[in-house]
Amino acid sequence: MATENDIVAELAASAQRVVADGPGPTGARSRRSQLPGYDPSYLGLLTDLGWLGILVPEEDGGIGLGLPEMAAVVRELEKGLMGEPLLPYAVLGARVLVHGDGPARAALLAQVPAGECLAALALDFNGALPAVTAVPADGGWRLSGQAGSVVGGVSATHLLVPAQAADGVRLFAVPASSPGVTRTHLWRADDTPLGQVALAEVVVGNGEVVATPAAAxxxxxxxxxxxxxxxxxxxxxxxxxxxxxxxxxxxxxxxxxxxxxxxxxxxxxxxxxxxxxxxxxxxxxxxxxxxxxxxxxxxxxxxxxxxxxxxxxxxxxxxxxxxxxxxxxxxxxxxxxxxxxxxxxxxxxxxxxxxxxxxxxxxxxx
Amino acid sequence: MRDWNALSDEAFRLAARDFIEAHCPTHLRRGEEHVRWAQSKDWYHAMAAHGWLAPGWPMEHGGMALKPAKHLIYLEEWARAGISRVMEQGVLNVGPVLLAHGTPDQIAHYLPRILSGEDLWCQGFSEPGAGSDLAGLRTEARIEGDTFVINGHKIWTSGAVDANHIFVLARTDKTVKKQAGISFILVDMNQPGVTVKPIVTVNGDAEFAEVFLDDVCAPVGNLVGGLNNGWRVAQSLLGFERVWAGSPHMGRQAMDRLVRVARLAGRDRDPAIVDRIAQLQLDLADNSEMYERLAQEIRAGHSFGFEVSTLKIVATETYARITELTLEIAGEQGGLAGEAPFADGPLLLGKADLLRDYLTARAPMIYGGTVQIHRNILAKRVLGLPA
Missing domain, CATH: 1.20.140.10 (Butyryl-CoA Dehydrogenase, subunit A, domain 3)
Structure with a gap:
């Protein structure tokens, strides 16, 4: 049986091969200031390799490995400037979903390994929760506000939005195509996009809650x-x-x-x-x-x-x-x-x- | 003789702690400070009597035969108790060198005399013109009949004022490349022609001395490891203990004092100071993590290489920086010799004081190869940079 260290070493070796076969710095150069900041076919490769599901538990449809395995992959991929979009979707977005306790959690998490759910956490700068409010409306919620720092936001299928409600912070999964969602971007130092999201009276149902105030x-x-x-x-x-x-x-x-x-x-x-x-x-x-x-x-x-x-x-x-x-x-x-x-x-x-x-x-x- | 390796690590640690607490007097708990033989001999004899003196020697020669994991624990317990180094060259270097390169007669003669404290050794390597470039040494030994006649000038000889024996690197062939013409010779210091002149260090210790050798004699039977083979013998001498030079124990003790000084001086609420303390704490923590990784390798019985140079550099430089910030935080009191008075009471560090810590911390960046020499080693041996 393979030990934990064997798996880490194997994944690192696979990532080295991906880098060796990949476009490397030339690819990064050609993508500068281009949306979405990564080659869409690369997302397909990451899906095929199963790496989008490394940090998704097995019972949720993922591979159920840990941080050491994902760290080994990302450490190698960054040598080819290929860490995106694994970091926003397969690490940050996936882990927020994993820790959720709401009704939206399971279905979205199940779609992460196949790349069908690309969930980006909506934050403000410096890790602050965004200035977004949630007001009850028609058996659901109406979200309004802005999130200034949303890595992966421009190409996400879902925005994971922490919103302040009267009873605490709730975390919603807002489909990126929802009416009232406006996505813009700034360019980061490496000429990849940093998403910025504005929410204007965006209507979401209770089924879209990823985490309740107890867990969000x-x-x-x-x-x-x-x-x-x-x-x-x-x-x-x-x-x-x-x-x-x-x-x-x-x-x-x-x-x-x-x-x-x-x-x-x-x-x-x-x-x-x-x-x-x-x-x-x-x-x-x-x-x-x-x-x-x-x-x-x-x-x-x-x-x-x-x-x-x-x-x-x-x-x-x-x-x-x-x-x-x-x-x-x-x-x-x-x-x-x-x-x-x-x-x-x-x-x-x-x-x-x-x-x-x-x-x-x-x-x-x- | 007890098989210490049969104990669990934790049981061995407790045994070491019990022994130290029972036998090591408080006046020897001075950390890096050098202590003279007159003050330390009772402790030395107690270690010998209870079998705790020679952790690395085989049991048949009166040692503890500790495996590396246990040996590290013993060193850790010494550091935890803050025990000063005592006359250690015999145990640390002469014993292992003779066991590796000596004759049966040399082993039978010298090892028991080290354990009894009858022979106290010092190391005659460095010279005024041969420090980092040790192979450039100029002390000469010529053979007359069955005697080496030795002339030269050794310096930075630790413990020479108390020692009665010195092991000397001397040139025995001037016609070959410099490393190839050196021999390793055991010399009795109790003879005419040996002059020991203490060197007072910048922090007031008389730890070191110059040793002048004028027509000093040693029987040819005192040669160790063969004629002109001394460089190789000397290289083998710095083994396991090199690892300890990279341990974070000095930095940890200095950090404890830094935090105490910060509190006494009322700077523990100064964000500018706290930020700098935090950086040093993080440095110390990550140095410890590096050291722990190497210690694990050693415990697993693996060999180690040039990572000891990396550890030595970070451990000694971090230790020095901690003492620098300590002195800065102390403010004007940092300019005082002796105990520093603060509003909340004096800083009691035993005999030690802040200035002394600061000065003492210079030494580990120099001895055992300066940190610059260790950078040269890493550049060539690890990074493969061209000569």
Whole structure:
């Protein structure tokens, strides 16, 4: 019987093959500032591989694996700039559904593995719940308000909208085509879209409730922390890739008739990136080792996302520096990776934001 | 002799703790501080009498034969109790080197004398002109009949003021490449021509000394591992204990003091300070995670490689940064020698003080290979960067 580690290793190897066979940076370049921000045929491939269902429990029609398996996939896929749209739909959206307690949960979750339900969580910036209100109407609800930060929002089939009702926050699954829904977008650092959603008196039934006030805020918080850990894995993969690019370059680029990789000042800079990358891998492992236990999940997410964001940003900056002028060009692929790092590190809280959470949890003076 | 490896890890940890609490006097609980033999010999003899002195030696030679997992636990318990290092070169280096490269006569002669505390060893490696570039050493040993006659100047010799024996790396062939002409020789310090001159460190300790060797004699039978083979012998000497240099124990102890100082100085509510403490806590936590990963490998019986350089760099640099922030938080009191008075009462750290911590933290970034040397090693051996 395959052990957990075998499955992680197999999935990582599959993801490496997907990256090797995929369009890589060239594909990412061709998709810049294009909707929906990923190749629709890639969604088909992810469906065929079963990866949209990795985090959906078996009893809900998924594969029922855990964060380590999804993290292994995303860590490799990001090396080919191919982490989208797995992150918004198969991680964040899917996990919000998993933690729901409402009538809409089961049917939508069952459609996630086949790519029939692409559910995007509607948030405001910095992880805030959106300014959306829910008012009872005709045996259902009328939703109004805006959500400013909806990754995956432009191509979602469903928007998972936390809305403030008189008795607390309810989480609704709003079909994206519902009357009164307006979707626009901003461009993220990596030229993929960030959805923005306006809801004007959108009518939804009680059957569209994914989570009741008893579960809604917890469901969102847990899904966010789980996604932070998977995003951290993506940031680690990006760090690994940028460091490899940089070391390759240091081994071929000559100045003063010497390989620049032989210069001690540059060697020490590269070593510091390697050390940071190793430490980020350890922080990710800590994050994954909690096994999704709700009690330890927040600290796990804080440490993994904070460290991996910090490390990836440093590796990105110093990789540009170590490449010199060529690293500052649009033509060189390094910039695509740097922009992906800027996108992923900012999403769901950068290193400073995670450090603030760490302090709020009382760990600074522990 | 007891088979310590037969105990569960937890039972062994408790046994180690009980032994330490019962026998280690409080005046030796000074962490990184160096302690002279006169203060530490009772503890040394107690360890020897109860079989706790030589964790890595085989049982037939009076050691504990601890497997790596248990050995790490023993070191952890030392760190937890804050026990200062005592005369350790004999146990740590001479015993293992002789067991690996020595003759049966050398083993039979020297090992019991280490356990009894009769022979106290120091390490004669570094020289004024050979620090990080150790192979450039210039101390010479020429053979006259059945005697080595040794001339040279060793420095940074820890414990030399208390030692009566020194193991020396000396050049025995000047015609070959520098690593190939070095021999490893055991020398009795109790003879004319040996002069020990203490070096007072920046934090006031007399831990180190210079050792001058002028026509000092050692029988050729004191050669270890063959003529001109000393470089290889010396390389084998830094084994398991290298792992401990990358452990987060120094940083953890410094962090405890940092938090206490922050509270005493009333800076524990200053968001700018708390943010910086948080970063160091996160660094320490992630360093610990890295260390724990290596410790698991070791426990599983796997070998380890250059990750010890990575750990050494992060452990020592994080430790140093913690002491830097501590001194900064202490404000004007950080400029005082001795105990620092705060409004809520003095900071009682035993004999230690903030300045001393700050200065002491410089040393681990230098000894055992500077952090820059370890970066060179990683650049070449792990990253494969060109020479």
């Amino acid at each position: 805020e917890t469901a969102v918080a847990r899904a966010l922390d789980e996604t932070r850990i998977v995003a951290a894995a993506g940031l680690l993969g990006l760090s690994e890739h940028m460091l490899a690019m940089t070391l390759d370059y240091m081994g071929v680029r000559k100045q003063y008739d010497q390989l620049i990789g032989s210069f001690q000042a540059l060697q020490h800079k590269a070593v510091d990136l390697y050390i940071d990358k190793e430490r980020a891998a350890a922080a990710l492992q800590f994050g994954l080792a909690t096994g999704g236990d709700p009690a330890t999940l927040p600290l796990a997410a804080v440490r993994a996302k904070g460290r991996c964001s910090d490390t990836a940003c440093r590796v990105a900056r110093d990789s540009i520096q170590l490449h010199g002028a060529i690293g500052f060009t649009d033509e060189h692929d390094l910039g695509l990776y740097v922009k992906r790092v800027l996108t992923l590190s900012a999403w769901l809280g950068n290193a400073g934001e995670q450090r603030r959470r760490f302090i709020d949890m009382g760990w600074a003076l522990a």
